Amino acid sequence: MTANPLILDGNRVAADIKDQLAGRISRLAEKGITPCLATILVGDEPASATYVRMKGNACNRVGIRSVRIDLPRDTTTEKLIAVIQQLNEDPGVHGILLQHPVPHHIDERAAFDAISMEKDVDGVTTLGFAQNAFGFASFPSCTPAAIMAILEYYQLQISGKHAVVIGRSPILGKPVSAMLLNKDATVTTCHSKTTELEHFVRSADIVVAAVGKPKFVQGNWIKPGAVVLDAGYNPGNIGDVDFESCLPFASAITPVPAGVGPVTIAKLLKHTVDAAEKNLD
């Protein structure tokens, strides 16, 4: 048991990131530039529609223009790529976000890779992923970047620690594993074929849950004093960590909601402003 675990407040970290954007957005306005994020939603999956709406509202609150493109569920890969190419060529659009997941019939990798590098504000392209792995990405994926920002904000040590990441998706588990490795953690990445998952988690100083299963990580898996980061966002605002059972063992833990989620959105806003500033060069 750990006395008084630190609750890692995502709203606080997000506010810190957004505070640093206000002046930059004003300076861009003086040059006649309004940062603009285009979001593409294919189909009408309610959770995805909610995420896209949240991102659009967050843009509008800080003075970033948001353009939303809704495409029907039966959109072909070719049509989606054509829409992305139009946005690539539009000088008024600085960031492009294709909401994941897209319907199964679409070649998601081909669609992600159609996004131009300059506008890949969620680090989804193959080249963006590779640059992130090498440690010099302009725009790392927003959720992994959010997890790293929380660790940095609260000055939690990464170097030399054993980090266990549960999940290996290209937008979350794999990039955050690379980012932790680049900060000198010893990283174990677990997935659905991992045997003895609990054994690995029990040896972790840092646990990242990116599994997509509500309340999956249990308190009796957590080494006393471990830092627990919950990237999960399941229907009903439920994380991938069983917060109540993990709380007594963790030294620091993110809640859901108000943990990784708001920082992910703040990172998306920051990357969009970064992309718009490239027009000043």
Ligand code: NAP
């Ligand atoms: P995903 O693409 O479905 O990947 C889930 C990963 O978990 C896969 O690598 C899978 O392994 C692994 N997994 C599934 N069952 C497992 C098990 N029993 N034991 C160990 N690993 C298991 O999901 P994602 O897009 O990475 O998202 C993960 C979570 O993060 C979801 O809750 C999602 O809603 C949330 N999310 C949050 C944000 C945010 O802003 N907070 C953003 C994006 C995603 P395999 O590779 O072997 O299938």
